[in-house]
Amino acid sequence: MTRRGGVSSGLVEGLNCGFGADDDPASVAENRGRATEAVLPGARLVSVHQIHSAEAVTVTEPWPDDARPRADALVTDRPGLLLGILTADCAPVLFADREAEVIGAAHAGWRGAHGGVIEATVAAMETLGARREGIAAAVGPCIAQPSYEVSDDFRAQFTDADERFFNAGAPGHWQFDLPGYVASRLTESRVGRIDVLSCDTYADPARFYSFRRATHRGEPTYGRQLSLIGLG
Numbered sequence: 001m002t003r004r005g006g007v008s009s010g011l012v013e014g015l016n017c018g019f020g021a022d023d024d025p026a027s028v029a030e031n032r033g034r035a036t037e038a039v040l041p042g043a044r045l046v047s048v049h050q051i052h053s054a055e056a057v058t059v060t061e062p063w064p065d066d067a068r069p070r071a072d073a074l075v076t077d078r079p080g081l082l083l084g085i086l087t088a089d090c091a092p093v094l095f096a097d098r099e100a101e102v103i104g105a106a107h108a109g110w111r112g113a114h115g116g117v118i119e120a121t122v123a124a125m126e127t128l129g130a131r132r133e134g135i136a137a138a139v140g141p142c143i144a145q146p147s148y149e150v151s152d153d154f155r156a157q158f159t160d161a162d163e164r165f166f167n168a169g170a171p172g173h174w175q176f177d178l179p180g181y182v183a184s185r186l187t188e189s190r191v192g193r194i195d196v197l198s199c200d201t202y203a204d205p206a207r208f209y210s211f212r213r214a215t216h217r218g219e220p221t222y223g224r225q226l227s228l229i230g231l232g
Helices: 025-039 110-115 117-127 160-165 178-188 211-217
Strands: 044-046 056-058 073-076 081-087 091-097 102-108 136-139 149-151 166-168 173-176 193-196 225-230
Touching (some): 025 044, 025 081, 025 225, 056 117, 073 081, 073 117, 081 091, 081 102, 091 117, 091 178, 091 225, 102 110, 102 117, 102 225, 110 178, 117 178, 136 178, 160 178, 178 193
Parallel strands (some): 044 081, 056 073
Antiparallel strands (some): 073 102, 091 102, 091 136, 166 173
């Protein structure tokens, strides 16, 4: 989903689907309902309390929004459930093994991807009968390398093998390729197909919310877009 088509107003105008965005809760609920009906009418939307972790949970039945587990990925084999991930620069990753009828969704910021959220999601899908080579994964809109300046301290958390994801920037700074890094973790996980949407959330304010753009503008809040996958 992009930010277009919702009922939120002000700084989060559009389809803001995050309750933490200082938005009218009724507007957020309406936006989430619209997103659900657009993707899988009649489905139950299930999400998690995202914490930039490598935790993946298996969903067998929906839970209330106020009882969401603290995790950053969900997997299921149950029809009628719609897995949702909120992002505003981090990478949403959607997974599907059509033959096994197992799906997954992950919130992969740099910290979660570095910590193993991709691998945890694939492993959780395998417990439901998915095969790595049968999984297709899509990396959705996120902040792109030209927009993602990081410090030497950030760079130091990665190994020499990750050098290809960093371009030298201003003195003491680098440009980090988040979607490329996430795709590499998918490759290392041996999933069968990987698609990367080349959409920069920071550089496209008409279509996407961006935490970093809001921070650079000195704005007190920012919206979240919702990425969804479900089994009919």
